Amino acid sequence: MSASADGRRDRLRAMLADLKMPGALEAVDGVLAQLDSGAVTAGEALERLLGAQITLRNNRRLETAMRASRLPAVKTLKEFDFAFQPSIKREQIESLHELGFLARKENVVLLGPPGVGKTHLAISLALAAAESGRRVYYGTLASLVESLEQARAAGQLARRLRVLTHPALLLVDEIGYLPVSRDGAVLFFQLINARHEQASTVLTSNKGFEEWGAVLGDEVMAAALIDRLLHHCHIVNIRGNSYRMRAHQDLWRSMQRADGDASPALGRGT
Ligand SMILES: Nc1ncnc2c1ncn2[C@@H]1O[C@H](COP(=O)(O)OP(=O)(O)O)[C@@H](O)[C@H]1O
Ligand SMILES: [Mg+2]
Numbered sequence: 001m002s003a004s005a006d007g008r009r010d011r012l013r014a015m016l017a018d019l020k021m022p023g024a025l026e027a028v029d030g031v032l033a034q035l036d037s038g039a040v041t042a043g044e045a046l047e048r049l050l051g052a053q054i055t056l057r058n059n060r061r062l063e064t065a066m067r068a069s070r071l072p073a074v075k076t077l078k079e080f081d082f083a084f085q086p087s088i089k090r091e092q093i094e095s096l097h098e099l100g101f102l103a104r105k106e107n108v109v110l111l112g113p114p115g116v117g118k119t120h121l122a123i124s125l126a127l128a129a130a131e132s133g134r135r136v137y138y139g140t141l142a143s144l145v146e147s148l149e150q151a152r153a154a155g156q157l158a159r160r161l162r163v164l165t166h167p168a169l170l171l172v173d174e175i176g177y178l179p180v181s182r183d184g185a186v187l188f189f190q191l192i193n194a195r196h197e198q199a200s201t202v203l204t205s206n207k208g209f210e211e212w213g214a215v216l217g218d219e220v221m222a223a224a225l226i227d228r229l230l231h232h233c234h235i236v237n238i239r240g241n242s243y244r245m246r247a248h249q250d251l252w253r254s255m256q257r258a259d260g261d262a263s264p265a266l267g268r269g270t
Contacts, residue, residue, distance in 0.1 A: 005036075023056030024049050058131075065130040071138045071171075075123040084246065085117055087239040093121060096234060097128050101200055102168050106232040108202040111209075115242025118204040119173055125202055126171050134168035141175045145184035148191065157187075165194045169202060176207035176215050185216035189225050196228045203229070 009032055016025040027049055035045045066074075077097055082090045096108060108125065110118040126136045139147070144164070151160030164170060180188065195201050205212070209226050213219035 021053045023053035026056075027052035061133065062131055065136065069126065069130060069136045069138055069167075071123055071126055071130075071136070073123060074127065075120040076127060077121075077124045080117060080120060080124065081243075084243060085238060085240045088117075088236065092234070092236065096125060096236075099128060099132055099134075101234060102129060102134060104232065105197050105200055106234060107200055107229050108234045108236065109229060110202070110204045110236045110238065112206065112238030112240070113242065114206055115244040116238040116240050117243060118206075118236075118238065121236065122171050122173065122202045122204050126169055129169040135166060136169040136171065137164065137167040138171045138173065140173045140177075141180060141188065142178045144172060144191070145180050145188055148187040149184060152187065161191060161194050164191055165198060167199065169200050170195060172201060172203045175203055175205035176211065179214075180216055182217040185218055185221055188216070189221055192225055192228055196231070201229070 009029070012028055012032075013025060016022075016028060031040075031045050031048050031052075034040045034048075035042065040048065077093070080093075082088060082093075101108060108122070110122055112118055123138075126138060130136050148157065148160055148164075151157050192201065205215075207215055212226060213222040216222045216225070
């Protein structure tokens, strides 16, 4: 490389540092080398340089959003095995991942027994929303109610309700595993009421709607809550076997096979 090319590279590096573009700074040497060797045109080189910066910025945004959202795990649509869960309409799930429901402030309720992938699909929707730059927030029903109760005790209920109304997507997980006090259910109702037609809520439950009255300790309030939720809502009803149990069953079968090989005297399978 000539002295003037060296000088230009150093100046470019200084400019990118000055502009606080670490992604482009990291890519600039490689891009210049590609340019010098004739592997890319000037236009392509610019595209790669700026593309590197945008990728880094998007990854950082997503990381920040992930930390703020409190999502308990990373689960994506790609990792979801539709063949295992034939009751799920694949087109419905894929079209939800296009996120039109967020713009329309519609809700999503995923219903089904434990282990069928409700939380997985709800998280993958939340991730898609975070990737698109939207604010998302995760809580189990129990933890959300607890945080509302604490806020009320501290005289901060209105503020907490505002904070929880802000995210474009609120994921309320695990409705039905732990019963909620009637008082807690009133707070949850206030939250859903505040979000109604303002922003989308994605909920999961192992209990059908007819059992929510028992979960929330009040039939009338549960009916009012369900009425709000279902007003603009996509329902994903999953009838099927637990994916967790499938893993156990595979393990159990392989243990039985190993066992059978090692100790034929037990006479298993005869
Ligand atoms: N169809 C599926 N394909 C791939 N992984 C799945 C599938 N269904 C469930 N899982 C995985 O099995 C575990 C249990 O699923 P989860 O979504 O937590 O169930 P639920 O919330 O319905 O109880 C999770 O680790 C999840 O990623
Ligand atoms: Mg779950």
